[in-house]
Amino acid sequence: MTNTTSPANSMDPLALELCALSKTFKLGGGMLHKPQTLKAVNEVSLRVPRGQVMGLVGESGCGKSTLAKMLLGLTPPSSGDVLINGKAIVNANQKALARHIQPIFQDPYSSLNPRQRIAQIVGLPLRIHALGTPREQAAKVDQMLDLVGLPKRAAQQYPGQMSGGQRQRVAIARALIMRPDLVICDEPTSALDVSIQAQILNLLLDLKDEFGLTYLFISHDLAVVEHLADRLAVMYLGQIVEEGTREQIFTAPRHPYTQALLASALTPEPGLGVPDIGLGAGQPDPTQPPSGCAFHPRCPIAQPQCSEQTPKLSAITHASGQAFGKGSQARVACHLA
Amino acid sequence: MSNLSTAEHSAATSSPLLTVKQLRVDLPVAKGTLHAVRGIDFHVERGEMLCLVGESGCGKSMTSLALMGLLPRKAQVNADCLNFDGVDLLTVPERERSNLRGARMAMIFQEPMTALNPAYTLGNQLSEALRRHQRVSRQAAHDRALYLLKRVGISAAEERMRQYPHQLSGGLRQRVMIAMALMCEPDLIIADEPTTALDVTIQAQILHLLRDLQQEFGTAIIFITHDLGVVARIADRVAVMYAGEVIETASAQALFKAPSHPYTQGLLRCIPTPGKTLPGSRLQAIPGVVPSLVGKIEGCAFCNRCDQADERCRTTPPLQAVAGEHFSRCHFAHQLASPAPLNDQEVTS
Numbered sequence: 001m002t003n004t005t006s007p008a009n010s011m012d013p014l015a016l017e018l019c020a021l022s023k024t025f026k027l028g029g030g031m032l033h034k035p036q037t038l039k040a041v042n043e044v045s046l047r048v049p050r051g052q053v054m055g056l057v058g059e060s061g062c063g064k065s066t067l068a069k070m071l072l073g074l075t076p077p078s079s080g081d082v083l084i085n086g087k088a089i090v091n092a093n094q095k096a097l098a099r100h101i102q103p104i105f106q107d108p109y110s111s112l113n114p115r116q117r118i119a120q121i122v123g124l125p126l127r128i129h130a131l132g133t134p135r136e137q138a139a140k141v142d143q144m145l146d147l148v149g150l151p152k153r154a155a156q157q158y159p160g161q162m163s164g165g166q167r168q169r170v171a172i173a174r175a176l177i178m179r180p181d182l183v184i185c186d187e188p189t190s191a192l193d194v195s196i197q198a199q200i201l202n203l204l205l206d207l208k209d210e211f212g213l214t215y216l217f218i219s220h221d222l223a224v225v226e227h228l229a230d231r232l233a234v235m236y237l238g239q240i241v242e243e244g245t246r247e248q249i250f251t252a253p254r255h256p257y258t259q260a261l262l263a264s265a266l267t268p269e270p271g272l273g274v275p276d277i278g279l280g281a282g283q284p285d286p287t288q289p290p291s292g293c294a295f296h297p298r299c300p301i302a303q304p305q306c307s308e309q310t311p312k313l314s315a316i317t318h319a320s321g322q323a324f325g326k327g328s329q330a331r332v333a334c335h336l337a
Numbered sequence: 338m339s340n341l342s343t344a345e346h347s348a349a350t351s352s353p354l355l356t357v358k359q360l361r362v363d364l365p366v367a368k369g370t371l372h373a374v375r376g377i378d379f380h381v382e383r384g385e386m387l388c389l390v391g392e393s394g395c396g397k398s399m400t401s402l403a404l405m406g407l408l409p410r411k412a413q414v415n416a417d418c419l420n421f422d423g424v425d426l427l428t429v430p431e432r433e434r435s436n437l438r439g440a441r442m443a444m445i446f447q448e449p450m451t452a453l454n455p456a457y458t459l460g461n462q463l464s465e466a467l468r469r470h471q472r473v474s475r476q477a478a479h480d481r482a483l484y485l486l487k488r489v490g491i492s493a494a495e496e497r498m499r500q501y502p503h504q505l506s507g508g509l510r511q512r513v514m515i516a517m518a519l520m521c522e523p524d525l526i527i528a529d530e531p532t533t534a535l536d537v538t539i540q541a542q543i544l545h546l547l548r549d550l551q552q553e554f555g556t557a558i559i560f561i562t563h564d565l566g567v568v569a570r571i572a573d574r575v576a577v578m579y580a581g582e583v584i585e586t587a588s589a590q591a592l593f594k595a596p597s598h599p600y601t602q603g604l605l606r607c608i609p610t611p612g613k614t615l616p617g618s619r620l621q622a623i624p625g626v627v628p629s630l631v632g633k634i635e636g637c638a639f640c641n642r643c644d645q646a647d648e649r650c651r652t653t654p655p656l657q658a659v660a661g662e663h664f665s666r667c668h669f670a671h672q673l674a675s676p677a678p679l680n681d682q683e684v685t686s
Binding site: 060164165193197198201205206222227260261265267269270271272273274275 | 507536538540541544564569572592605607609614617619621
């Protein structure tokens, strides 16, 4: 329990490893139309060390949520492997998977059954997996509700009687009652007010220390990700374009897309005005991704080669040659980085 | 507020564009009456950006709907004064009011997909916004729509004019909404969380655009948001709302430098700020939740979540001047107004 910050050395098994994971959707198609293919996730490889928080950022439609769904076994990958604790999960059934990996979703208003009491909602995983007697299950539910900071009487309430922050606490209790190794947090605080967001972020940090959890933390709020994440992966149109430690990404971003993302985050500092980030309009149509580097139509420093060759996600050393600590390998997919 | 001599705006020659005094909005609900807006005062000068900031349920959207006259029929609006450039919005006949809407005060909503009509082309909707209020030819309306679409940064504007809302991305739709709001060159635009549904990169572009257009057209904007980062970057003045009241109002510089209401201070402390909050440290959350707005609230609405609260807070604090045009609704406002850097305590926690 005290092992909170396990270093990312090679002896430690990875909590999660993705090997060239892809998901392709077929869109449309009928008598007169050819079906279009959409590569929602395109050959994503990622290693998440145990006990760390991996932040995953990117604009809407970049494939973050599809990636999360594949990890949870909610949609099968088109190709590639997912390894949890070193074991492949492709053929594992969902029930076995649920013991290791659990989700916390964005909207606590739609992720809880409105017709069930909180005790039933939180205890459901235990009943499905037939763990313990009903009495033991009830005790575990009580203990879990206490851990996430809900009063005892909450067990008999319905979700409709609770505030957004309380509901998200219920969702967290339900995710953690199976004692998973890995929790996928998909925008867990975006639907909450800022004063409540801080309560939930503190809770997530406390529970991570308490249970030695590993988080994959998906968010569009860069300030929140910077606060929580040990490492960070930036996605653009289904691909990871940059990955590294928090310090690397936030102090010396190498990919122009990462730089634009960071520049557009608005911190509460008056007088700075709104940055002019010089990106064109929104993302290109994902069914017809641009040739070469997918980012080149919006890239402020694009060169002719960027529209011809696809840059590979490859390891980099920092420009100053300064190391950011052991095992802090960074990767970037840009010809010019 | 407006008759104070500390004029920070150059347009001090005339009275404020909008004056709101003791605005109250009540909604009948099953358990009684929900006091969504509980007597708020503010004003908007010509050409300024006023940010109304607060969390969900604080009454900021109800305030904007009351100003636009778009509240549900069962809602009751009362005020001592609701004056828009000499027009009393409380007594103006509905017919005249609907002439004001769009022509002199326009609104930009959070979700442009629900605000645009899916069955009409963009060109059609944009032109109608102008032709509804002014006698101009089809061609003139079309030209203005085209000009504004280009002005808000939409490429291939001629082609877009023939498209339907569903053919555009969220960011483009919001640009169209902005263009539509500008069709009649209104004096006031109310923008209700216009960038909340957008990605950060698109948000920065839209905010940049709004700021540019505001300076070009001299439009006053009431910008409603819950995001203090946005407020800091675009606001001239800020009004912070809590539980249906304005609890602090000041220039953006003063508010962020020396917040003097415990709620504002708490809000600024609880957001992680790069360079100020230590990554992975516990944030200083505001404990508890907002009070129910059904029925009467005795004393200060924030006192159950406030670590400064004592006996005095059982009585309702007045909105008192802290300095110049900086007002705070707190008994301890003067003690709290010291400009201490707030987030420094954070790092040690």
